[in-house]
Amino acid sequence: MKLNVLFINDVHGYLAPHPELFYDETGEIIETVGGYAHIAGLVEAIRDENPNTLFFDGGDTLHGTKPLVDSKGEVIIPILNSINPDAVVGHWDFGYGPERLKALAKQLRFPILGCNVYKENGTNFLRPTMMYEKEGIKIGVIGICAMIIDKVMPERMGQGLKFTSGIHEVPLHIKNLKAQGANVVVLLSHNGFPQDVALLEHVKGIDICLSAHTHNRIYKPIEINGARIVQCGCHGAFLGKLTLEIDRNSIKNFDYKLIKINSALPKSETTERLVEKVLKPYQDITKFVLGYTDTILHRYSTLNSTMDNFLLKAIAHATKTEIAFSNGWRFGAPIGVGAITENDLYNITPMNPPVSTVELTGAEIKQMLEENLERTFCKDPFGQMGGYVKRVLGLQINMRIENPNGHRIQEIYYKDSHLKYERIYKVSFVTSQGVPNKYGKNRREHDQRAVVVMKEYLKNNPVFTPDKIQSFRLV
Template structure:
């Protein structure tokens, strides 16, 4: 039977060089160096030399956004670097943050396509091609791209209000048999829906051999199986990649070998690519060397309910805005900051898009409804209602909840400033972007003449060394 190796990159979030990454050992977070495109290139090239059968490398997206330098330059220098990896397709999510037209310009400079079966423009035509048929070593491999279904929700923030973005379920169900009719020996879905949604998709749609999953930053130590479909995902930040060796049979695929490969500091790197990356990042070296403050603990985003990095961010915003509480979106991306000095670049990478700080007035009832919506987006029993992010990040507010309770009934108790939440009282709140506090909640929304990065650096400088307080979201 013919064999095929799939190589997967997902949720790079523009981490181009080796960086700190969080690992869990004996129940505690640890930081080790991982990642780097120059090491990923060598690993991919080594696999291609090792095997005699075809190798296909694919990227699930969240590639062009996630670090301060790349966001500031709007991903302009990434295509030339990515083209060295031998990728043959990608999907997307935060890649749309600069607007659809800008993304199309970036993709035009890639030597492989962006695939998205679930995004159309106002006249109903597809923004990007939905599929690609790859012929390798006598095998015909049909690839279906599914972009993140949340892209359309970003509206004017990303300039996506003119797009129609679906969950991709109907499109994939239609495209799988179409690819089979075109002679596909196997079908791969290149997805940025998230692992829970991808499991649901595999259950709903027969005929998918492999789903390369992204969005949820899941480190799958072994392939998951839903029916006949194999699912894999490789963490985030380019700290890991997936290798999946398959035997392709008439009725499906057999997994011969799987590895969640850590791109560790002991791996060789491609010297030429490393030099190119270093040259591109040279204008930002000062920020990587200048100290903004100090932390007494690892600042990471590796936990769902509350995380030290976001405790710092929300505490800084509350100090800067002088509000009762702060709410920030549960973003997953952002490499951890080890205990010790905090550089300006490390702080910037926690909030690379550097949005303005906004304030609003919310009643206690508003807050409860908003946080119940956040819990539903994370813990919904229906995977298609999940949004893939973490619980809203908080400062000045403590939440006690039951994740297993039904929608709208999860919160047991809220405390503001150590006192029980008063549903009738109006509280002042600071937040970052409408992702954190949609306009339907509260009143008197306004932007302050202050951006997140300035607030964060000022707080580190004036109130360090920082010690994260206890977690403020607690499942009881």
């Protein structure tokens, strides 16, 4: 028997085809890919060819673009139900709060899984596992939501919940699923590729790990302790297709393809109509040009980001500060050379947070950056708790990535001189992920929000060019 296991992850609310970053011999290029109509069309074609097909979504599904944020996830429900995945897990899906996630889950035709999410009384908030059967073959699925939700994400996301790594729960669920007759065990995880590798190194009995969160494009499955692990980029640009040959209740062969979702693929007319209905009220902001960029703006680099350089210059301009911080978010479709629309600005910050200022000592700035570098590069994967490195404007940081916690930063320059640790600096930022609440004094939330200040910045700087000097430099 041949079993197909299909997978998407980290779509982040990108309902329609959109720009995505790729590479050729010239460097960075932009292609138009993705869109649920083409994802649905491909899934339908594969299901028609082989009914022994399961389809999973790795989460970051209900949040990430303006239509989804405006409706608190509501508008994507009919689209997801039209495609009908077999299960999903979550991260930013908790962005509207746990109770809202529960309300949305009731409208879905498929379960949200999470064996590592607990209520205050110690009971499971979500269903931990599912069992599926195809031609007598039983496939057990264990879900893991992002362990970082109650640790580094905005407080409302994990209100009243506790999130674990799953490393203690997974072996118990493997045992239970196999006791129920599971021939294949799948781990559907939003912890991230490094964390999933670490878990698989310690836990036996997983056949397939569908990994998410870190936006890796894995073109060939990586084998860890008998498990095959895959991850499919982000924004719905790819779909992973695993084909398992199962004979006498055991897996005899694996085949895998990472399929780019482009216009050459079949399209579901039903799903396309649902997408068009959601996007119709937002057509104006996709066409309204506010300015231009002479460089591709994106967030696909671990240390520095041209897209966040634009965001930080805008908030610094609005607050008349020279130093600015934002989180190292991974989500956000790139902006190609040319026009910048209002919709692009919402893709940069779909939650449209207020701009804030705070006074930090130089010592606090260094401590905050060292903390962020440890959360990004911790040698223990379960200590890695965030996206990319914090985005910074106005400072140049020379660092050694291989150094131990607290000692990675060699120098911090501000205006061509070393940052003075005893001096107080007024800085601007967006969200508590930009500057955590435990740092600084005289924290003030301004009236203007991120999208407005980016609009104002483009009025004064209609053609944006990113800074040539990057904030973080490896030495």
